[in-house]
Amino acid sequence: MDATERIQAASNFLLQSPPGEINDVLNDVRNIISDDDLLQEGVLPALREYNLAQFMTVDVPGTEHQSIVSEAARISSSESGSEERFLDPRSKTSFVFDHLSLEASDPQTVEPSSESEPFRLALETSTLTYLSAHFHDGVASVFSTQETPNRFVIQVVANKYNPTNYWAGRWRSEYFVDLNENKVSGKILVNIHYYEQGNVQLATTHEISLALPPAVVTSSPSSSASKIIALIGDEEGKYQISLNDTYQEMGEKTFKGLRRALPMTRQKIDWDKVLGYKLGAELSSSKGVFGNS
Template structure:
């Protein structure tokens, strides 16, 4: 391996592992340390797209009709992503984290009317939930299999994606909430099987460097009904599991002992003031969790 290739791989690692909302700060330092623009550009071209997809980064659409989530479920190619809600395709500049162009989605990029009834109904209910639960949350529902099905009698799959973030570098903390729910609609059993993965990340870096990176897998199911009834049932299940996970995190942080923080390599400041969880919304994790790291103050 040449010296340039080794430097590129190291740079990719640092960029890819940057905490939520901090990749541009990391990139600035990596660029300066490398001192080689060609190597930096090669590393950035590789790392930024993977980082954006891994963190479900949400970008505002050029026409301000909403936000698009950068996820493999909507990826048409390296730089073009489908927004199923507006039936548009956005061209993304991964390094600048901006949408540069927008076009209507082609018919072959969209699901059939039958599938769209289920998808859009779930999107409506999920949007209501996310709007209530997350101060800066974004969601999307994608058809991942069976998008050309014209009516009952066949199975199809969706992915429901939720992304919420809190960026507060001036207060030395950033964090995000990511949850992906895969939904399998099984026609023969009249059943919807639900699998979820919730990921939470937070970084507190005032006079130290403390990170939280946690996740949990969930399973559930519901009866296959009309699009509207399915949407309500699935959303309620998602709400239940996410609320339950948040409650477990709250309990863990409320019960952390001083000894836990004393064992950290770099200690957080100590004020012995508990974070006021009772004053927050039940699911405002992206706003609160990063602050809760300050429980060690």
């Protein structure tokens, strides 16, 4: 493999990292590639891609809260060559993000669009209430989109890392609220890694879309936003409960169908008999051969 292919392979490994294990994967990859100079330059795009896709959380300088680093948080800049910046709409701060150390720096105040800010703020308030009601360690960000007015992005992420007990988990949800088309669409992604003497992973995807009832859209921003979040929260709760049904179905249909707990006889196998039957069958078949001759 040449250098480009090695970086390609290393990047591919990094993008598959389970929740909270990117540093462990990076350590393994460093040892395997054993060329730090090549790696340092080469894997930055993969780290950036991973952070954006996984809704990496960051402490926002000068605030007491965290915000989400994602494609929606990226500030598209017209100047080429300028450093990439991300937005925390809650504190109206933009910052530069280091994809390796996961730290934010160079905070700057950003003036929100006066047109979309009232509804964005209403959505944010409802989202944060919902977040603290249903997530143990959740972070949420609500963005208005620069290109399309009346279109908002809600992102939620909750992480739990427990390396001492060999497990980690991540819940991500993302919703596009479109008031031009009166529609909400989004997805819930759950990833769980359990790795005590093994490697077991749960990966779920759940895509949803909903046409908003007229009553929801025509209310005041705060009432409309809280109704939208109530609909989303309801759907997420239902999804979480429906996972139980899926588990039950997998346990009863698939798992049992693959291998029984015990044979039909409800007893373990009598191995002497198994061998005896086989030998007996062999003997009688050879008797048959002798009898016919």
